[in-house]
Amino acid sequence: MMCYSFTEFHRKLKLMQSDRFSTLLSCMKDLKIVVIGDLIADEYIYCETNRVSREAPVLIVQYQNETLGMGGALNVVHNLASLGATVIPVGILGNDSLGNALLDMIREQKISTEGIIQRENFTTIAKTRILASSFHTTLQQVLRIDRGKLEVHESDTALLVQERALDFIDGADGVILSDYGYGDLSDKLLEHLRNKVSQKEMLVSADSRYSLPRFHGLTAITPNEPEVQKIMGLRLDSNENLIASGKQLLEHMKMKTVLITRGKMGMALFEAGKDPYFIPVYGSDEVADVSGAGDTVIATFTLALAAGASIKSAALLANYAGGIVVTRRGAATVTTNELKQAVADRHL
Numbered sequence: 001m002m003c004y005s006f007t008e009f010h011r012k013l014k015l016m017q018s019d020r021f022s023t024l025l026s027c028m029k030d031l032k033i034v035v036i037g038d039l040i041a042d043e044y045i046y047c048e049t050n051r052v053s054r055e056a057p058v059l060i061v062q063y064q065n066e067t068l069g070m071g072g073a074l075n076v077v078h079n080l081a082s083l084g085a086t087v088i089p090v091g092i093l094g095n096d097s098l099g100n101a102l103l104d105m106i107r108e109q110k111i112s113t114e115g116i117i118q119r120e121n122f123t124t125i126a127k128t129r130i131l132a133s134s135f136h137t138t139l140q141q142v143l144r145i146d147r148g149k150l151e152v153h154e155s156d157t158a159l160l161v162q163e164r165a166l167d168f169i170d171g172a173d174g175v176i177l178s179d180y181g182y183g184d185l186s187d188k189l190l191e192h193l194r195n196k197v198s199q200k201e202m203l204v205s206a207d208s209r210y211s212l213p214r215f216h217g218l219t220a221i222t223p224n225e226p227e228v229q230k231i232m233g234l235r236l237d238s239n240e241n242l243i244a245s246g247k248q249l250l251e252h253m254k255m256k257t258v259l260i261t262r263g264k265m266g267m268a269l270f271e272a273g274k275d276p277y278f279i280p281v282y283g284s285d286e287v288a289d290v291s292g293a294g295d296t297v298i299a300t301f302t303l304a305l306a307a308g309a310s311i312k313s314a315a316l317l318a319n320y321a322g323g324i325v326v327t328r329r330g331a332a333t334v335t336t337n338e339l340k341q342a343v344a345d346r347h348l
Contacts, residue, residue, distance in 0.1 A: 021317065021343040025336050027307040029084035036165045037178030037185060039091035039116065040072030040148075041098045043128040050134050059142065061132045068101055071127060072295075073178035075333075076207075079299035079321075080176075081111050082333040088172075090115035090165045091184055092157055094124035115168050117160055123147055125182055151183035153214075158186040165189055169202070174306040176298055177215065179208035190214060205302045207294055213253065220257040220305070222298045222318075223249075228260055239278075246270040257311050261297055261322065269315045277312060282323030282342065296334060297322045317343075 047061035070078045077089045089111065093099035095118050102124065106113055125148030133139040151157055161184045169175055175193060179185055194217040196202035206215040207222050212231055215221060225236050232245040242260070250258045250270045258270040266281040300321040304314035320342040325332040 021313070022340055024304060024307055024309050024313065024317070025083075025339055025343075028303045029336070030086055031173040031303060031306050032086045032088070032171070033080050033174045033176060033303060033306065034088045034090060034115070034165070034168050034172045035073050035077045035080065035176045035178060036090040036161065036189070037073030037076070037176075038125055038180040038182040039074050039089065039093055039102065040070075040180060041102055041124055041126040042069040042071030042075070043067075043098075043126055044069070045128065045130050046139065047130060047132040048134065049132045059132060061130070061142075068098075068105070070102065070105060072125065072180045073176075074102065074106070075295040076176055076178050076299045077106075077111060078109065079296045079333045080303060081109055082335050083300065083303055083339075084336055085303055086112075088112050088115045088168050090168060091117070091161055092122060093118050094122040095120050096124055098124040098126055115164055117164055119157070119160070122157070123149065125180075148182055150181060153183050153186050154188075155183055158184055158189075162186045162189040166192070169193070169196075172202070174203040174205070174302050176302050177204065177206040177208070177218075178295070178298070179206065179211060179215070181208075181210040185214075187214070194218065203302065203306055205298055205305075207298045216253040216255070218255065220259060220301070220311075221249075221253065221255055222259045222261065222294065222301060224261045224294060225263070225265075242268055243276050246276055259297070259301060259315055259318070261294060267297075267315060267319050267322075269312065271311050277315070279315060279319045282320045283326075293322050293326050296325045296332070300334070300339075 045066045046064045048064055049059045049061045051060050053060050073091055077087045080087045093102055093116055099118055103113055128145040129141050130143040131139050132142050177185060193204045197204050197218055204218045205220040206218050208215050212223055212227060228245050229236055234241050234245050236242045236245060246258055246260060246268055256272055260268045264281055267279040269277040297318045301314045301318035304317045320339055321334045324334045324338055
């Protein structure tokens with residue numbers, strides 16, 4: 001029998017843990033994940049300013065350039081594709097310039113567009129951010145313009161999404177519901193997915209900005225602290241309140257897992273029948289932009305679960321991924337190699 005010193009034993013244990021995560025990341029490749037939800041165009045307009053208008057107390061900005069990114073459910077899709085998954089986005093785009101531009105971007109990433117419905121008389125949902133800086137200051141967001149109609153959950157749009165989703169979810173390794181409040185997810189679709197989960201036929205996770213209680217009875221939800229506070233009516237300013245809220249949410253929503261993202265405080269994981277698990281934040285304290293971090297978390301968490309990870313291991317990987325993307329501007333993504341490096345850095 002080989003004998004090791006205490007230090008050598010723990011070094012080898014950490015190497016084994018790192019190898020386990022590397023194997024898991026390899027298993028995540030090519031899994032089929034269906035993402036259903038609000039497809040959003042993220043526009044960024046970059047400007048420079050050095051004076052205030054004489055007409056009103058507002059900045060005068062000089063246009064420099066602009067970029068277009070995949071937002072909302074499409075950011076979840078982009079993250080999954082970056083991790084090597086086969087992704088099918090399901091949702092609505094308008095037959096307009098932004099809708100066409102997003103379709104081109106999706107195709108460039110070699111992501112399927114079979115589940116996307118391009119509809120006449122539908123305005124592509126968009127969030128246009130105006131960012132400005134002067135010669136000596138850091139670029140900052142000064143205004144956001146939102147476009148897109150908020151609809152009821154049983155609208156024609158939601159029923160179209162429901163019909164298209166049912167064509168793709170059977171045979172998928174997992175389903176992610178990405179709800180930004182535009183009414184694209186019908187109650188009937190949610191009930192269908194709940195039945196699949198209860199019969200142990202499907203893994204379904206959800207992230208909802210405004211209507212989290214609608215998503216009860218699924219596999220997992222990944223709310224942030226403000227969303228939990230709003231639902232539970234309790235400030236999460238202590239571990240006691242956080243634990244109480246997490247346990248109640250787990251029970252009332254009949255979930256297997258609740259993963260609460262907590263910004264610089266990391267994450268709190270609640271599993272049925274187990275003690276809460278607190279995960280410290282990964283990475284630098286220098287946060288550049290939290291836009292889309294929740295999309296990265298649910299993408300990584302769900303894909304890891306679909307690959308056979310334990311709930312705790314999936315949450316740890318999601319924590320690494322979230323810690324990486326918040327150091328970048330805009331709705332960023334993370335790659336498998338970056339996650340492997342994060343695992344190696346943390347364990348070694």
